[in-house]
Amino acid sequence: MTLTDTRAAKAFTGQAMPRKEDDRLLKAQGEFGDDTPIAHLAYVNFVRSPYAHARITSIDVSAAEQVDGYLGCLLPEEAEALTDGFMELQGPPADVEVDRCLTSLGKVRFVGEAVVAVAGETREAARDAAAAVLVEYEPLTAVADAREAIKHDAPAVHDQIGHNIAWDGTFDYGDIDFALDQADHVIEADELHFHRSSATPLECNAITVQYDAGVETFTIIGGCAQPQVTTLMVAAALRHSAERIRIVSKDFGGSFGVKIGMYVQATALALLSRKLGRPMRWTETRTEHHLTGGHCNERWFRNVKMAVQSDGTVLGLSYDALDDIGAYTRYEPLGAVIWSHVTNACYQLSHLKVRFRTVYTNKGPVLPVRGYSRVQHLWLVERMMDIAAHELGFDPVEFRMHNYIKPEQYPYTTVNGCVYDSGNLPLSLSKALDLIDYQQARQLQAEVRGTGKRIGIGIGSTLDSGTNNFGQARIIYEHLPFGGNTEGGLVRMGADGTIFAVTGGVAFGQGHETTVAQVVSDMLGVGYDDVVVHRGADSSLSAQTGFSGSYASQFAVTGIGAIINATRKLAREIRLVAASVLGAEPDDIMLEGGFANNPPERVLRVVNGQDRSKVRVTR
Amino acid sequence: MxxxxxxxxxxxxxxxxxxxxxxxxxxxxxxxxxxxxxxxxxxxxxxxxxxxxxxxxxxxxxxxxxxxxxxxxxxxxxxAGLAAEDGTLNHLQSCFKRYHALQCGYCTSGMLMTATDFLESGEEVTDQSTRRALKGNICRCTGYENIVRAVRAAAGQDVPLPHGAVPTREGDDL
Missing domain, CATH: 3.10.20.30 (Beta-grasp domain)
Structure with a gap:
């Protein structure tokens, strides 16, 4: 396959345009989650567990009721009565996990887990009332290490499951046993640890829920990275029609994946807003975010073996993975399979075997943080490349260059049948090395050796899958009611000729409004300023599909793809109308400069633009 | 209440x-x-x-x-008080826009206020002093480089434009 460059010069696409988002953000006229003014707003504060694992023996809210401004609260027993557990992705036996907006089944399972949601007239009243709630706990032995959690005598995070394995499976591609047996060298590492981290968007979660009793509709306002899935999660939990749940996200101070998890708190706010008849807002504190906001998957790699030939050719790799996902699966155990988008990392491996176990511990739940699950595997492969190069006496650059997938090998089929469509890994690394002047860096490193000063040089190479394929989720559980991927785009022409576009996703700094306007204006031959792109997402307005959202690098592939297809449909309609008016064939209509032209003479104005004096005669 | x-x-x-x-x-x-x-x-x-x-x-x-x-x-x-009454961005805001010093925009208001104060302080504007002045403001999108450049550009210093940007002619409004 040869790749052809289709990047013909365009008026706006590929040009450095002033961003459509910038002016409002620079003038503090954006609308982030906590900005939206709401009449009669009440505030929510959560009573959180100070224990990693404990049985709740009593909850007493009587002191909270005495706090000036206290409005009411939501207790675990109410949440249990009024909601169903959130959908679980894993199959039996761990599918009996119960996850709700507040802790359930009488236990807390991690520090920071929400036990009671308290509403107050003001932020201060909600905080005081929450502080006055008395919860008695009977501490249980906690397990905070996945290596301990898999042992038979480990305390079970979820009693009804009886053990801490949420998923266990083996990915076996090629013949790793043969490769390890035949290889000139086997490089081994007993244990490597990819630690926990937090994504830490600068804007924490800020969620407001309004219940309109007249039309039995919940409106959820605030940053939501995956609107349609969130709608379905909240709807099922509340036993409420998904069509009576509206999600509105405007400006958005970062997500990095973790704002996929906001359905949990949104469900608690929904219950409170319906119960107390007032809109409810929860503005997460940074401390809460660090405790519960969704961590990055922590992974132990054990018994790692890499088969390498004397000439430096890597044949294959095997390891056992323990993925510490904390107390609830939520988006997990998708991480058990998402890494396999990039099984080969950057290399021509032929054999790969991974036993993967998703493990509960008494820690905060993980969420699909940027680079989700792939980054852990890619890191492991890079570490092993370095360890192998070091042990066998190869320069880490030469060792990588030797094993990289070569430009002429694309499309390259990985060990598990995925296809890398294109790339040039050796050139990418060469460019990076040139930028840091690698030879000089090595020279400097050698010069300071023995002086007490040390210079470290690390090489890391990576690639990533763009957009998503939930088809792989069926590897996790074959009966999952979803697979594949979808995205929606809506592009329409208003009565005054202005073009309006909206994606199914949201943006938190990516500049989607700008990109969409560049693409749409080029396709329709109108001006950049003639295209109005809706900010964020509104499920009652956006063309949202089941997997709409901004996660897994969706926008550059599926998001803009949907917009392009929608724009083609609009372009077709403009051509049909113009052809009818001008008495021409639709295929002969050119869209350019804001006009539908039938060369050489006949033109029809498409957009009004600013300057009406330029309106040309039609026909 | x-x-x-x-x-x-x-x-x-x-x-x-x-x-x-x-x-x-x-x-x-x-x-x-x-x-x-x-x-x-x-x-x-x-x-x-x-x-x-x-x-x-x-x-x-x-x-x-x-x-x-x-x-x-x-x-x-x-x-919110930095722009002119008619909404025109001030010089610093224009530099932020020109040098792509914002993405999600959540840190931007704080950055602008700190940079305003720094530029009015009379302290010599260098890469180092700009970074030191901004140390109390966290950004999770940009990696800071473009913010530093925007602040230095606002002080009249010659800094590289973002990738792909077309230089304006002298006298062009930013």
């Missing part, structure tokens, strides 16, 4: 605002919740992130670290 009503009068971006607040009300909450002032943002509640930065009587403060009652009889400047 509050058991300890404290009347306050604050000039906010040139407008006189009167309010009654409890003694514990944070300035950032009063500005945001009562006045719908969206310049100061809440990012950490602990004075670490700088998203809530405003100027109070000419002093740069993190408004989550100041009580509303402390701001009584002061003049508060927020990022």
């Amino acid at each position: 509050t058991s300890d009503p404290n009347p306050i009068t604050v000039i906010v971006d040139g407008r006189e605002e009167r309010g009654v607040v409890s003694a514990r009300k944070l300035l950032v909450h009063w500005l945001r919740d009562t006045l719908d002032e969206r310049g100061p943002k809440i990012g950490c509640d602990t004075g670490n992130c700088g998203a809530c930065t405003v100027r109070c009587d000419g002093h740069l403060v993190k408004s989550c670290m100041v009580l509303a009652v402390q701001a009584d009889s002061t003049e508060v400047e927020t990022a």
Whole structure:
């Protein structure tokens, strides 16, 4: 396959345009989650567990009721009565996990887990009332290490499951046993640890829920990275029609994946807003975010073996993975399979075997943080490349260059049948090395050796899958009611000729409004300023599909793809109308400069633009 | 509504605002919740992130670290007051736009206030001094490089344009 460059010069696409988002953000006229003014707003504060694992023996809210401004609260027993557990992705036996907006089944399972949601007239009243709630706990032995959690005598995070394995499976591609047996060298590492981290968007979660009793509709306002899935999660939990749940996200101070998890708190706010008849807002504190906001998957790699030939050719790799996902699966155990988008990392491996176990511990739940699950595997492969190069006496650059997938090998089929469509890994690394002047860096490193000063040089190479394929989720559980991927785009022409576009996703700094306007204006031959792109997402307005959202690098592939297809449909309609008016064939209509032209003479104005004096005669 | 009503009068971006607040009300909450002032943002509640930065009587403060009652009889400047009345961006804001110094925009108001104060301080503007001035403001999108460049450009220094940007002719509006 040869790749052809289709990047013909365009008026706006590929040009450095002033961003459509910038002016409002620079003038503090954006609308982030906590900005939206709401009449009669009440505030929510959560009573959180100070224990990693404990049985709740009593909850007493009587002191909270005495706090000036206290409005009411939501207790675990109410949440249990009024909601169903959130959908679980894993199959039996761990599918009996119960996850709700507040802790359930009488236990807390991690520090920071929400036990009671308290509403107050003001932020201060909600905080005081929450502080006055008395919860008695009977501490249980906690397990905070996945290596301990898999042992038979480990305390079970979820009693009804009886053990801490949420998923266990083996990915076996090629013949790793043969490769390890035949290889000139086997490089081994007993244990490597990819630690926990937090994504830490600068804007924490800020969620407001309004219940309109007249039309039995919940409106959820605030940053939501995956609107349609969130709608379905909240709807099922509340036993409420998904069509009576509206999600509105405007400006958005970062997500990095973790704002996929906001359905949990949104469900608690929904219950409170319906119960107390007032809109409810929860503005997460940074401390809460660090405790519960969704961590990055922590992974132990054990018994790692890499088969390498004397000439430096890597044949294959095997390891056992323990993925510490904390107390609830939520988006997990998708991480058990998402890494396999990039099984080969950057290399021509032929054999790969991974036993993967998703493990509960008494820690905060993980969420699909940027680079989700792939980054852990890619890191492991890079570490092993370095360890192998070091042990066998190869320069880490030469060792990588030797094993990289070569430009002429694309499309390259990985060990598990995925296809890398294109790339040039050796050139990418060469460019990076040139930028840091690698030879000089090595020279400097050698010069300071023995002086007490040390210079470290690390090489890391990576690639990533763009957009998503939930088809792989069926590897996790074959009966999952979803697979594949979808995205929606809506592009329409208003009565005054202005073009309006909206994606199914949201943006938190990516500049989607700008990109969409560049693409749409080029396709329709109108001006950049003639295209109005809706900010964020509104499920009652956006063309949202089941997997709409901004996660897994969706926008550059599926998001803009949907917009392009929608724009083609609009372009077709403009051509049909113009052809009818001008008495021409639709295929002969050119869209350019804001006009539908039938060369050489006949033109029809498409957009009004600013300057009406330029309106040309039609026909 | 509050058991300890404290009347306050604050000039906010040139407008006189009167309010009654409890003694514990944070300035950032009063500005945001009562006045719908969206310049100061809440990012950490602990004075670490700088998203809530405003100027109070000419002093740069993190408004989550100041009580509303402390701001009584002061003049508060927020990022919402930087642009001209007709909405035209000021020079610093234009530089932020030109040098792609913002992405999600959540830290931007605080960055602008800190940079405004820095540029007015008379301190020599270098890469190092700019970075030191901005150390109390966290950005999670940009990696800071373009923010530093924008601030230096606002001081009239020659800094590289973002990738792909076309140089303007001399005298062009930014």
